[in-house]
Amino acid sequence: MTIFVTGHKNPDTDSISSAIVYAYLKQQLGMDAQAIRLGEVQDETAFALSTFGFEAPQFVEKAGEAELILVDHNEFQQSIDGIEDARILEVVDHHRVANFETADPLYMRVEPVGCTATILLKLFKENNVEIPANIAGLMLSAIISDSLLFKSPTCTEQDIAAAKELETIAGVSAQEYGLDMLKAGADLSKKTLEE
Amino acid sequence: MTIFVTGHKNPDTDSISSAIVYAYLKQQLGMDAQAIRLGEVQDETAFALSTFGFEAPQFVEKAGEAELILVDHNEFQQSIDGIEDARILEVVDHHRVANFETADPLYMRVEPVGCTATILLKLFKENNVEIPANIAGLMLSAIISDSLLFKSPTCTEQDIAAAKELETIAGVSAQEYGLDMLKAGADLSKKTLEE
Ligand SMILES: [Mn+2]
Ligand SMILES: [Mn+2]
Numbered sequence: 491m492t493i494f495v496t497g498h499k500n501p502d503t504d505s506i507s508s509a510i511v512y513a514y515l516k517q518q519l520g521m522d523a524q525a526i527r528l529g530e531v532q533d534e535t536a537f538a539l540s541t542f543g544f545e546a547p548q549f550v551e552k553a554g555e556a557e558l559i560l561v562d563h564n565e566f567q568q569s570i571d572g573i574e575d576a577r578i579l580e581v582v583d584h585h586r587v588a589n590f591e592t593a594d595p596l597y598m599r600v601e602p603v604g605c606t607a608t609i610l611l612k613l614f615k616e617n618n619v620e621i622p623a624n625i626a627g628l629m630l631s632a633i634i635s636d637s638l639l640f641k642s643p644t645c646t647e648q649d650i651a652a653a654k655e656l657e658t659i660a661g662v663s664a665q666e667y668g669l670d671m672l673k674a675g676a677d678l679s680k681k682t683l684e685e
Numbered sequence: 686m687t688i689f690v691t692g693h694k695n696p697d698t699d700s701i702s703s704a705i706v707y708a709y710l711k712q713q714l715g716m717d718a719q720a721i722r723l724g725e726v727q728d729e730t731a732f733a734l735s736t737f738g739f740e741a742p743q744f745v746e747k748a749g750e751a752e753l754i755l756v757d758h759n760e761f762q763q764s765i766d767g768i769e770d771a772r773i774l775e776v777v778d779h780h781r782v783a784n785f786e787t788a789d790p791l792y793m794r795v796e797p798v799g800c801t802a803t804i805l806l807k808l809f810k811e812n813n814v815e816i817p818a819n820i821a822g823l824m825l826s827a828i829i830s831d832s833l834l835f836k837s838p839t840c841t842e843q844d845i846a847a848a849k850e851l852e853t854i855a856g857v858s859a860q861e862y863g864l865d866m867l868k869a870g871a872d873l874s875k876k877t878l879e880e
């Protein structure tokens with residue numbers, strides 16, 4: 491059975507990237523994993539996806555009887571509709587834990603860092619899986635997005651160190667690429683009044 | 686401020702051992718950590734403590750304003766009284782997650798294995814901290830206890846592999862020592878009618 495890897499509703503760049511990246515890692519480890527998304531891809535994220543050659547994950551509305559891996563969130567109200575009835579196999583996240591429960595033991599990796607991708611970098615290393623350049627690019631995009639190019643108060647030493655490593659693998663400059671990506675997200679010409 | 690490391694109420698050998706062991710690891714990493722316990726030490730656990738030369742952790746009844754690390758549990762009703770008002774810095778556990786929440790991001794390491802000590806072994810390695818023989822002995826005791834000497838259906842390949850490693854470091858035979866420990870816990874002469 492396919493196991494779906496999903497970020498939160500109103501997905502940001504970390505939620506989309508980490509779903510793709512962790513599904514990739516799980517595939518390398520032999521799991522039939524597939525990234526999904528719970529909402530529209532934002533302009534910033536679309537820029538990251540197209541720079542590194544990825545399609546947006548499939549949009550899914552309801553959990554059904556799926557087996558799930560949650561990334562970048564754990565609270566049920568931020569997750570896929572119907573999650574109460576789904577089986578949650580894993581969580582990889584960097585937020586507080588609340589409004590979350592499982593019936594069975596699971597793998598849960600929550601760390602007080604600035605971005606899910608920073609934790610995913612550890613998981614690649616722990617599992618001895620090589621990180622391709624484009625996957626590194628997505629992870630770097632997530633860290634730049636969550637840390638606002640390392641300026642957010644939630645950004646930790648670990649996020650900065652992870653970004654340095656990923657920069658080298660991805661073959662881009664975090665500062666240059668990061669500014670372009672954040673600009674793509676801030677492009678006011680496309681925004682509606684509501685935003 | 687001292688950070689208290691605690692297992693669950695009605696502590697078993699994993700809860701007592703993992704509190705002592707994780708407090709030790711945290712001390713090696715520079716944290717002012719201290720193991721505590723939330724109830725009486727059982728005979729089986731007393732046998733493990735005395736074999737490897739440890740005192741029982743201090744008994745504590747209420748959380749107060751403490752900073753806490755939870756091992757071998759996460760559900761609040763199994764934890765220290767007043768935990769709702771405490772600050773939970775970390776959780777290392779192998780049970781389902783439920784009835785648990787924090788106000789802030791934390792470190793949470795939950796894995797679907799048979800014993801907390803199996804996860805702690807990974808944390809020693811990830812942090813490059815050497816495991817002294819007596820600490821290995823406590824970890825081995827926890828795995829033997831939770832897995833009923835590798836016979837419980839909750840026992841995983843990882844628990845068996847961890848026990849093999851710890852056996853060598855501790856310098857005891859899991860089978861021989863394990864039987865003695867389980868026998869110490871099953872000593873009916875000391876049991877009251879209630880038990
Ligand atoms: Mn997010
Ligand atoms: Mn995030």
Ligand SMILES: [Mn+2]
Nearest residue numbers: 697699700757
């Ligand atoms: Mn226990």
Ligand SMILES: [Mn+2]
Nearest residue numbers: 699757800801
């Ligand atoms: Mn246990």
